[in-house]
Amino acid sequence: MSNHNFPPGPEGQGKLGCLPEMRANPMEFLEQVALKYGGIARVNMGAYYSYLVSEPKLIKEVLVDNYDKYKKNTRYKQVRMVIGEGMLLSEGDVWKNQRSHAQPKFTAKSLDKQVDWITALAADFLDTWDSNAKENKPVELEYQFNLLTQLLAGVWVMGEGFKPRAQTVFSIYNQIRMNWPEMTDLRSTLLQPKNLKKEINFRKALANLNKCVYSLLDDYSNTYENDIGFLKHLLPEGVNDKSAIKKYIKNNRRSLRDQLLTLFVTAFETTATSLCWSLYVIDKYSEVKQSIHDEVNQVIGLQAPTAELLNKLDYTEKVIKESLRLYSSVHSFSRVALLDHEIGGYQVPKEMTVIISSYVTHRLPEYWDDPHTFDPSRFDKQRTVGRSRFAYIPFAAGHRNCIGSYMALMQSKLVVALIAQRYNLTLCDGHKVEKHAATTMRPKYGMKMNVQHLAA
Numbered sequence: 001m002s003n004h005n006f007p008p009g010p011e012g013q014g015k016l017g018c019l020p021e022m023r024a025n026p027m028e029f030l031e032q033v034a035l036k037y038g039g040i041a042r043v044n045m046g047a048y049y050s051y052l053v054s055e056p057k058l059i060k061e062v063l064v065d066n067y068d069k070y071k072k073n074t075r076y077k078q079v080r081m082v083i084g085e086g087m088l089l090s091e092g093d094v095w096k097n098q099r100s101h102a103q104p105k106f107t108a109k110s111l112d113k114q115v116d117w118i119t120a121l122a123a124d125f126l127d128t129w130d131s132n133a134k135e136n137k138p139v140e141l142e143y144q145f146n147l148l149t150q151l152l153a154g155v156w157v158m159g160e161g162f163k164p165r166a167q168t169v170f171s172i173y174n175q176i177r178m179n180w181p182e183m184t185d186l187r188s189t190l191l192q193p194k195n196l197k198k199e200i201n202f203r204k205a206l207a208n209l210n211k212c213v214y215s216l217l218d219d220y221s222n223t224y225e226n227d228i229g230f231l232k233h234l235l236p237e238g239v240n241d242k243s244a245i246k247k248y249i250k251n252n253r254r255s256l257r258d259q260l261l262t263l264f265v266t267a268f269e270t271t272a273t274s275l276c277w278s279l280y281v282i283d284k285y286s287e288v289k290q291s292i293h294d295e296v297n298q299v300i301g302l303q304a305p306t307a308e309l310l311n312k313l314d315y316t317e318k319v320i321k322e323s324l325r326l327y328s329s330v331h332s333f334s335r336v337a338l339l340d341h342e343i344g345g346y347q348v349p350k351e352m353t354v355i356i357s358s359y360v361t362h363r364l365p366e367y368w369d370d371p372h373t374f375d376p377s378r379f380d381k382q383r384t385v386g387r388s389r390f391a392y393i394p395f396a397a398g399h400r401n402c403i404g405s406y407m408a409l410m411q412s413k414l415v416v417a418l419i420a421q422r423y424n425l426t427l428c429d430g431h432k433v434e435k436h437a438a439t440t441m442r443p444k445y446g447m448k449m450n451v452q453h454l455a456a
């Protein structure tokens with residue numbers, strides 16, 4: 001392409017362009033860019049440019065109409081080091097095989113069959129908050145939900161063998177998270193002692209995580225028989241006795257590790273963070289809390305939630321969807337252009353990074369009245385008519401959309417319902433809540449809540 005027809009956008013200042021603003025607050029900076037420059041904008045990031053595509057029609061052009069002109073952005077080596085060549089980052093035939101093989105395990109029909117054991121594990125976990133309620137001790141929701149969703153994801157992905165390792169994996173993963181490079185570290189040198197120490201700790205934690213997963217795989221031939229986990233599904237047909245399983249695992253250790261860790265990591269942190277925000281808004285708006293308690297009371301009462309009952313929690317589902325609109329745990333994702341082409345009449349050069357930010361698109365005033373207001377009735381059937389499917393993208397869209405969206409919604413409804421059956425959660429006085437763009441959009445200072453037992 002010779003005629004440069006680039007979209008408008010901010011240049012920022014000096015050599016670093018907009019990088020300082022992007023580092024300081026990427027979500028709000030990109031929101032301002034979209035409001036000022038429109039549905040496609042070119043942002044000077046210092047050493048390179050990126051495009052922000054926020055208009056739903058153009059998001060469709062990237063993710064659907066021109067999907068074959070992009071690959072996933074795999075520039076962040078830490079992500080690749082943890083999850084390797086699993087479904088999130090793989091490409092081409094490797095991805096196609098992984099995705100089509102996994103798909104049947106992610107359907108509503110298949111996941112609904114798992115609800116009973118998930119309910120039992122989650123209920124036991126939430127019962128441990130009893131002592132907090134009795135002793136007036138707050139719970140740190142982010143920490144608790146990470147523990148819970150790791151347990152649920154770990155057992156679902158790796159089987160029963162995960163349970164005795166859950167606590168170890170949790171503390172290792174905390175080390176990984178604490179030593180994950182912040183945006184501000186990304187371009188700075190390893191020669192800085194702080195970053196070097198982080199990198200060393202990160203690698204140590206990763207080695208421990210690998211050791212733990214490999215030991216689970218090595219033991220698997222002893223525990224596979226009653227297993228309900230995804231790992232069993234990864235064994236090819238005919239590999240169904242102890243020695244065949246042992247041999248298969250020995251020959252495919254790295255690939256199995258990557259596939260398991262990909263599903264584990266993509267499942268737990270996103271769901272934990274989004275649950276945190278859901279409980280935050282439920283507490284913030286007293287009428288929402290009351291309506292949730294009423295619905296759970298009416299539909300489920302004090303029984304254990306089943307798949308059938310969870311599917312009847314219409315209002316609760318709308319609250320979770322609206323919470324995912326304002327607090328999408330995956331606040332943005334990106335693609336890299338494989339060749340020169342056009343989007344929305346503008347030139348997209350080969351190698352260009354295209355950012356799609358659900359944070360931004362979910363706040364576009366053209367698609368969302370009063371976009372900063374929390375309003376679950378936006379998801380009433382009649383109000384969704386005519387709204388572009390690409391205006392609401394917490395789970396992305398197109399062929400690389402989130403395979404776990406049903407699982408995430410089901411687990412979120414389940415946990416909200418189990419809490420509504422047991423407790424009243426209220427944010428601790430003075431606890432500061434701020435959004436922070438880490439690997440997911442986390443509450444910067446965690447989410448400390450008081451737990452009160454509901455009167456029987």
Ligand code: HEM
Nearest residue numbers: 088263266267270271274330333395396400402403404408
């Ligand atoms: C609220 C919770 C969740 C949110 C907000 C979320 C969001 C997303 C988003 C935005 C993507 C696309 C990323 C990209 O294109 O770069 C994605 C991909 C993916 N998600 Fe989720 N997710 C959630 C829960 C889950 C769960 C429970 C699983 C279950 C294992 C899961 C597994 C995956 C996988 C494997 C991919 C990659 C799919 C592919 O590339 O084919 N996610 N998710």
